[in-house]
Amino acid sequence: MRLAACLGVPLDIIEPCGFIWQDQKLQRAGMDYIELANVQRHASFAAFCQAQPQRLILIDTKAATSFLDFTFKKDDILLLGKESVGVPEEVFQAIPHRVVIPMVEGRRSLNVAVAGAMVLGEALRQTQGFDRGGIYDDTRAEGRI
Numbered sequence: 001m002r003l004a005a006c007l008g009v010p011l012d013i014i015e016p017c018g019f020i021w022q023d024q025k026l027q028r029a030g031m032d033y034i035e036l037a038n039v040q041r042h043a044s045f046a047a048f049c050q051a052q053p054q055r056l057i058l059i060d061t062k063a064a065t066s067f068l069d070f071t072f073k074k075d076d077i078l079l080l081g082k083e084s085v086g087v088p089e090e091v092f093q094a095i096p097h098r099v100v101i102p103m104v105e106g107r108r109s110l111n112v113a114v115a116g117a118m119v120l121g122e123a124l125r126q127t128q129g130f131d132r133g134g135i136y137d138d139t140r141a142e143g144r145i
Helices: 002-007 024-030 045-051 089-094 112-126
Strands: 011-014 039-042 056-059 077-080 098-100
Touching (some): 002 112, 011 045, 039 045, 056 112
Parallel strands (some): 011 039
8 A cells, every 4th residue: 555655556455355454554554655655446357447447467487478578557556466466367367468577596476566566667757757857746656567
């Protein structure tokens, strides 16, 4: 939520997710970013796909294309799975655009926030979603995470 709020990109949460939305620990950890983030929740992956017709880009350790070699578009949606298991196999197979973050051999994965930040940063750089002045109008960032 903090990443989405600070970079001005919408955040979609697809159920079932790994946390309880009303949990007080989540509310405490989210600090004031919960109120600043543009969050939309979806009951299932199918419901998400119906609501969001844009191109999905899956960030997954099993992908073959480095995110550094991928050409992002302004309205792309970045999709990340659970840190422990990624996305279900049927979701993996349903998304033709998949990217991986190259890592040192023998390492399993990065946490979701770090992986999302790396790929979102590259996507925003490619699509001029960042204002080079340092502070920008969040209506320019069109991608979703």
